Amino acid sequence: MPQVPSPLPDGYNQQQACEVPMNAANTDCMKILIIEDDLETAAYLSKAFREAGMTVDHASDGDSGFFLANENEYDVLVVDRMLPKRDGLSIISNLRANGNDTAVLILSALGQVDDRVTGLRAGGDDYLTKPYAFSELLARVEILGRRKGAAGQAETVYRVGDLELDRLSHEVRRAGKAIALQPREYRLLEFLMKNSGQVVTRTMLLEHVWDYHFDPQTNVIDVHISRLRSKIEKDFDQPLLRTIRGAGYMMKSGD
Numbered sequence: 001m002p003q004v005p006s007p008l009p010d011g012y013n014q015q016q017a018c019e020v021p022m023n024a025a026n027t028d029c030m031k032i033l034i035i036e037d038d039l040e041t042a043a044y045l046s047k048a049f050r051e052a053g054m055t056v057d058h059a060s061d062g063d064s065g066f067f068l069a070n071e072n073e074y075d076v077l078v079v080d081r082m083l084p085k086r087d088g089l090s091i092i093s094n095l096r097a098n099g100n101d102t103a104v105l106i107l108s109a110l111g112q113v114d115d116r117v118t119g120l121r122a123g124g125d126d127y128l129t130k131p132y133a134f135s136e137l138l139a140r141v142e143i144l145g146r147r148k149g150a151a152g153q154a155e156t157v158y159r160v161g162d163l164e165l166d167r168l169s170h171e172v173r174r175a176g177k178a179i180a181l182q183p184r185e186y187r188l189l190e191f192l193m194k195n196s197g198q199v200v201t202r203t204m205l206l207e208h209v210w211d212y213h214f215d216p217q218t219n220v221i222d223v224h225i226s227r228l229r230s231k232i233e234k235d236f237d238q239p240l241l242r243t244i245r246g247a248g249y250m251m252k253s254g255d
Contacts, residue, residue, distance in 0.1 A: 030054045030075040030145045035065030035091065036107070037083050045078070048134050049141075062086025069095055074102050075145040078137075081108035081119065089122040096123035103144035107132070135247055136201045143195055143204075158193035160240055161253030163232060165193050174232060184209070185228050192241065192251040201248040225249065 032054050036042040039060065046056045057072070059065035062083040069077055069091065081088040092104050104126075106119045111129035119127045125147075126140050158165045162175045170186060172179045181189065187209050192200055202221055206212040210220065229241050242250045 030141075031073070032056050032076050032078060032141065033065065033068055033072070033074045034058045034078045035062065035069075035083065035088065036078070036080045037061060038080075045134075045137075048138070052138055062088065062091055066091045066094065069100065069102065070098065076141050077102055077104045078141065079104055079106055079124075081106055081110060089119060092119075092123040103147060105137075105140055105144060107137075135199065136203065139199045139201060139248075140204065142198055146195075146198075158190070158196070160193055160196045160251045161238060162236075163193070163240055163253075165190060172232070174236060179231055181228070181231060184224060185231070188224055188228055189232070192249060196251040199244050199247045199250050204248070 030053075032049050034042055034045055034049075034056060036045065036058070037060050042058050042060065046058055049056045057068060057074075059068050063085040065077075065079070065083070066086055079088040079091060083091075088106060088108070092106070095102065095104075104124045106124040106127045107130060108115065108119065108127070109130045116127045116129075125144055128137060128140060156167050158167070164173050165186075166172075167190065172181055172186070172189065188205065191205065191208050205221055225241070225243075232241065233239055238253065240251055240253055242252060244250055
């Protein structure tokens with residue numbers, strides 16, 4: 001659990017240490033700081049993240065959040081944009097100016113393209129608009145946490161079962177058999193394999209594969225998923241690309 005110097009700032013709420021439930025995802029006891037002034041929302045998020053096997057601290061205003069983020073080590077910061085005392089973007093930009101590279105996910109009711117661009121340019125790593133499904137928030141936080149754990153250990157080859165993707169040569173093979181993919185299909189597979197074992201939502205695919213920060217209301221994802229699935233699973237008994245009903249997609253080998 002992060003050690004907080006005394007005296008503690010106003011608005012700080014330290015949650016209980018990580019106790020991983022039997023059915024929780026493998027989050028390696030990630031440490032999360034939630035900076036959110038809505039106490040009901042913060043309580044819900046804190047409880048949900050703890051149930052997912054994470055340690056959670058909460059700050060209810062910008063000043064206490066900035067203090068904690070500077071003084072302690074976290075895997076991910078979940079930052080509301082509209083905060084008392086210091087707004088979320090000010091927290092993020094000042095952390096970056098101080099050399100703090102902790103992953104930051106911005107939560108905001110401001111969801112226009114310009115709002116998202118401003119948040120990302122301020123130093124945010126991801127941006128999720130309200131209202132949102134907690135399952136998507138959790139998936140995004142897990143992915144950000146995994147990126148930190150993999151820092152300095154960038155993989156050049158992704159493997160899921162007998163499927164391999166070489167990021168240097170852009171070659172894809174399954175059981176040694178070469179698979180030809182179109183550029184968009186390759187980007188889609190690369191993102192899915194990079195986050196193998198994790199649910200990847202449609203919104204995440206639109207943002208990271210198509211660079212859309214809005215839903216174009218088309219079936220573009222369904223079409224490409226269908227094409228990709230036919231190429232990587234045709235003539236093979238073991239399915240790897242799974243549809244998680246109501247959530248998104250997952251690359252995973254085995255049952």
